[in-house]
Amino acid sequence: MDQIRRVIIALAAVLVWALVPNAVQAEEHELVITHMEIAETNIRPKVGDTVKFINQADIAHNLYLTYEDGTVQNLDTQFPGMSKTAKIERSGKVVVRCWIHPVIRMEFDAADAD
Amino acid sequence: MIRRGAQMSLSLAAIAFAAVSGLAEAGGITISTAAGDKIITLEALKERYERPDAIPFPNNNPYTEDKEKLGKKLFFDPRLSRSQIVSCATCHNPSLGWSDGLPKGVGHGMEPLERRSPPVLNLAWALSLMWDGRAHSLEQQALMPITAPQEMNMTMDDVVDRLRMVPGYRELFSEAFGETDSINAKNIVAALATYERTLVSHKAPFDLWVEGDEDAISAEAKRGFVTFNTKARCSACHAGWRFTDDSFHNIGLETDDVGRGKFTPPSVAIMKYAFKTPSLRDLRMQGPYMHDGSMADLDEVLEHYVKGGRKSPNLSPEMRPVKLSKTEQSDLIAFLETLRGPSVKPQLPDLP
Numbered sequence: 189m190d191q192i193r194r195v196i197i198a199l200a201a202v203l204v205w206a207l208v209p210n211a212v213q214a215e216e217h218e219l220v221i222t223h224m225e226i227a228e229t230n231i232r233p234k235v236g237d238t239v240k241f242i243n244q245a246d247i248a249h250n251l252y253l254t255y256e257d258g259t260v261q262n263l264d265t266q267f268p269g270m271s272k273t274a275k276i277e278r279s280g281k282v283v284v285r286c287w288i289h290p291v292i293r294m295e296f297d298a299a300d301a302d
Numbered sequence: 303m304i305r306r307g308a309q310m311s312l313s314l315a316a317i318a319f320a321a322v323s324g325l326a327e328a329g330g331i332t333i334s335t336a337a338g339d340k341i342i343t344l345e346a347l348k349e350r351y352e353r354p355d356a357i358p359f360p361n362n363n364p365y366t367e368d369k370e371k372l373g374k375k376l377f378f379d380p381r382l383s384r385s386q387i388v389s390c391a392t393c394h395n396p397s398l399g400w401s402d403g404l405p406k407g408v409g410h411g412m413e414p415l416e417r418r419s420p421p422v423l424n425l426a427w428a429l430s431l432m433w434d435g436r437a438h439s440l441e442q443q444a445l446m447p448i449t450a451p452q453e454m455n456m457t458m459d460d461v462v463d464r465l466r467m468v469p470g471y472r473e474l475f476s477e478a479f480g481e482t483d484s485i486n487a488k489n490i491v492a493a494l495a496t497y498e499r500t501l502v503s504h505k506a507p508f509d510l511w512v513e514g515d516e517d518a519i520s521a522e523a524k525r526g527f528v529t530f531n532t533k534a535r536c537s538a539c540h541a542g543w544r545f546t547d548d549s550f551h552n553i554g555l556e557t558d559d560v561g562r563g564k565f566t567p568p569s570v571a572i573m574k575y576a577f578k579t580p581s582l583r584d585l586r587m588q589g590p591y592m593h594d595g596s597m598a599d600l601d602e603v604l605e606h607y608v609k610g611g612r613k614s615p616n617l618s619p620e621m622r623p624v625k626l627s628k629t630e631q632s633d634l635i636a637f638l639e640t641l642r643g644p645s646v647k648p649q650l651p652d653l654p
């Protein structure tokens with residue numbers, strides 16, 4: 189019984205945390221990689237948000253993000269079916285490319301954190 | 303999972319049968335891809351290899367007949383090299399499949415180069431050039447061998463000075479670029495790039511099959527096409543009508559050459575010893591193969607892919623051992639033969 193009560197309290201805590209409006213809460217944005225393309229979507233993440241890249245292709249990719257100041261964020265090799273997440277570090281234009289496949293290229297704008 | 307597996311082997315058997323019996327009708331047969339999560343028809347698979355209708359020329363260097371004519375003369379002119387005996391066509395010889403038939407190129411002073419001379423067909427569509435992708439356009443690429451000390455060993459200033467002394471070139475440049483003093487580095491590479499963009503493989507038996515002529519290729523080649531796209535996973539890299547993804551892969555060869563790794567951060571392990579996927583169109587069946595010409599024949603190449611390449615942290619994730627029977631291997635070679643069309647044979651130019 190004690191254990192069940194503890195689980196209920198924990199679940200309630202999670203629920204409260206999830207429901208309370210939180211200005212600094214980071215959002216997650218999703219992008220899907222099909223064969224040699226990142227499917228077109230309009231995302232506009234803020235600094236601190238995460239962008240999740242889902243590899244739905246049947247080949248591996250190795251994406252990297254380049255910020256306006258030239259900083260490069262490498263996401264490592266992602267096998268088919270695997271997801272990799274990048275936490276947005278800087279605002280401005282972000283270019284996504286793949287080390288393996290130069291044909292892959294997409295851009296989005298990152299906003300300043302609130 | 304079990305059902306999907308069963309379905310895949312069933313449909314592969316169906317396609318092999320259909321290919322043999324010539325029954326592969328549009329939309330009639332399905333196959334699964336290597337990932338196992340897509341089912342496409344043989345017709346849809348063929349569509350991935352359809353040839354484009356027209357050659358793309360960039361806005362900053364549009365096609366003109368005069369530029370092509372000039373570019374062709376420059377391509378075959380040994381005066382573009384310091385020694386005056388090496389032209390672009392020395393290493394990219396149309397009689398040898400626009401390469402030189404050697405394991406590695408030979409440069410200035412007959413010194414051997416580090417890599418094999420790649421054929422120059424179908425480069426109008428290329429997204430990156432050179433084995434390590436260091437050139438991003440044919441214009442940029444054309445400068446590199448001319449000015450490399452180990453190759454043609456010139457400076458562009460010297461090339462310009464030399465061409466200015468040839469009256470015929472003055473005329474050809476003004477026809478191509480419409481100015482009185484238009485012999486300069488920018489126009490030289492613009493003309494060379496224009497000519498190179500016109501070098502396109504002719505239709506091969508495979509193309510006729512893709513267009514619907516079932517008799518254009520043999521049953522072995524049809525089976526080879528399926529193996530190429532499924533079990534052997536050649537199409538993971540040799541993709542599209544040019545049979546290249548224009549991308550970089552370390553296929554596990556013994557080499558000291560870091561290739562693409564020279565231009566990528568050291569943390570990107572899989573780019574170390576990685577080289578650009580070569581096209582398989584108009585493949586010279588006599589070899590040699592690989593960026594370093596280290597393999598003499600296609601049996602050796604297939605054996606390498608069967609074994610999956612030397613294991614290392616740098617190995618491409620697409621490289622994994624695959625069991626291929628002798629028949630599957632000979633089917634693959636029969637398929638590769640069908641990618642060869644009539645040779646692209648230029649009429650040699652008279653030089654001014």
Ligand SMILES: [Cu+2]
Pocket residue numbers: 248249250286287288289292
């Ligand atoms: Cu990729």
